[in-house]
Amino acid sequence: MTLSLRQFVAPALFAAVLLPLAATAQADHHNGEKPHHDRVRMEERMKEHRQDVYERAALSEDKQQALNEAHETFRDEMKDVRDAHQTRMTEILTEDEQEALRNAMHEAREEYRQGHGKRHHGDEDASQ
DSSP: OOOOHHHHHHHHHHHHHHHHHHHHHHHHHTTSHHHHHHHHHHHHHHHHHHHHHHHHTTOOHHHHHHHHHHHHHHHHHHHHHHHHHHHHHHHHSOHHHHHHHHHHHHHHHHHHHHHHTOOOTTSOOTTO
């Protein structure tokens, strides 16, 4: 089966357009109380994972501290980028357009999951 150029490029373009918008929607999603709790829990798991990796690599305490500081700097800078992006999006779109875009992204994500058998990272595993 051969794909036409349009069939090949269209999904890539769609993804490229939605990636920045997905970050905006994700930032909006984390404004609630429960997602914040999830984020704190995820950050704690990531910290534990980094510590495990540092220990496996037998990194010195100084190197671990330097890497943790670099990670914090990166996190802070990424938050600044997300905030600037969110500000720009609110300058471009009205509240109604933002809501319509969030809804369209949610629908597209759900259709993608259904078509690809993906599940959301927060969904419970049916086998448990």
